[in-house]
Amino acid sequence: MAQNIFKGLGVALITPFNTDGSVDYQSLKRLVEFQIDNGADFLCILATTGEAPCLTQEEKDKITELVKDVNKGRIKILKYCGGNNTAAVVEEIKNTDWSGIDGILSICPYYNKPSQEGLYQHFKAIAQASPLPIVLYNVPGRTGINMKPETTCRIARDFPNVVAVKEVDEIIKNKPDNFDVISGDDALTFSMIASGAAGVISVIGNALPKAFSRMIRLEFRGEYEPARKIHHSFTELYSLLFVDGNPAGVKALLNDMGFIENELRLPLVPTRIATKQKMSDILKTLNI
Numbered sequence: 001m002a003q004n005i006f007k008g009l010g011v012a013l014i015t016p017f018n019t020d021g022s023v024d025y026q027s028l029k030r031l032v033e034f035q036i037d038n039g040a041d042f043l044c045i046l047a048t049t050g051e052a053p054c055l056t057q058e059e060k061d062k063i064t065e066l067v068k069d070v071n072k073g074r075i076k077i078l079k080y081c082g083g084n085n086t087a088a089v090v091e092e093i094k095n096t097d098w099s100g101i102d103g104i105l106s107i108c109p110y111y112n113k114p115s116q117e118g119l120y121q122h123f124k125a126i127a128q129a130s131p132l133p134i135v136l137y138n139v140p141g142r143t144g145i146n147m148k149p150e151t152t153c154r155i156a157r158d159f160p161n162v163v164a165v166k167e168v169d170e171i172i173k174n175k176p177d178n179f180d181v182i183s184g185d186d187a188l189t190f191s192m193i194a195s196g197a198a199g200v201i202s203v204i205g206n207a208l209p210k211a212f213s214r215m216i217r218l219e220f221r222g223e224y225e226p227a228r229k230i231h232h233s234f235t236e237l238y239s240l241l242f243v244d245g246n247p248a249g250v251k252a253l254l255n256d257m258g259f260i261e262n263e264l265r266l267p268l269v270p271t272r273i274a275t276k277q278k279m280s281d282i283l284k285t286l287n288i
Contacts (some may be wrong), residue, residue, distance in 0.1 A: 004161050005076055006024070009205055010202060012203055014044050014050060015050045031260070039217075063078065073100070077101065080106070081096070086109070111143075120151055135164045153176065164182050172195055181198065203247065206252065218230070250277065251270070
């Protein structure tokens with residue numbers, strides 16, 4: 001029976017762009033090293049925060065190879081593969097070279113609005129096709145459908161290679177022992193880990209991996225008070241990062257830190273100047 005290897009701080013890696021709109025591979029290399037050197041436990045690539053819907057297949061392939069090459073097996077890599085056409089997702093899984101990748105993140109089908117049985121059958125097909133552990137991704141705000149806890153637990157019990165879900169914490173109390181919940185919201189991570197979550201797939205971790213991973217490690221050791229102080233130091237930042245959409249906020253933060261150009265691909269646009277200034281002011285108070 002597969003065990004979840006995606007624990008602690010997972011970083012939902014952004015995709016840097018040059019001012020001409022092309023992928024900035026040099027900045028991406030630097031960012032991957034920054035994550036590894038500052039406490040990230042695994043990288044989540046080519047998902048929402050990475051602006052994957054706006055990347056070509058050639059760019060996705062090149063990003064995958066770059067991340068694997070820079071990482072050199074030092075930490076785990078979770079790669080997104082999902083969609084709302086079950087047959088197409090299964091075909092992609094079967095035709096992809098998964099060497100150097102440790103697991104697949106797969107989202108609930110969006111737009112179609114399947115029933116709970118449809119969700120179960122979708123992930124059944126993916127689980128049966130996948131050579132790697134699977135992390136489910138339930139994000140109703142983006143997909144228009146919520147996978148109920150009982151459906152998630154049914155999938156987890158029936159398919160041992162489905163090892164975790166990126167979710168909120170209502171599943172924790174009913175999950176199978178070999179199945180983990182991973183926070184999908186930076187602001188909820190402190191409380192979810194305190195309740196038994198295995199970690200987070202984080203947006204803020206792109207910019208502040210050292211502090212955020214320290215908070216998680218303190219919690220794992222039961223040192224809740226110092227962890228709570230770190231959590232509270234980020235309270236305002238959590239909301240500012242998402243007020244103008246993701247990854248606009250964290251890209252603005254990384255731009256202030258000198259890592260990347262403040263560039264996104266349409267239909268996403270950079271965060272508002274006022275929001276960027278507020279985050280910059282907070283960054284100064286954090287002494288980072």
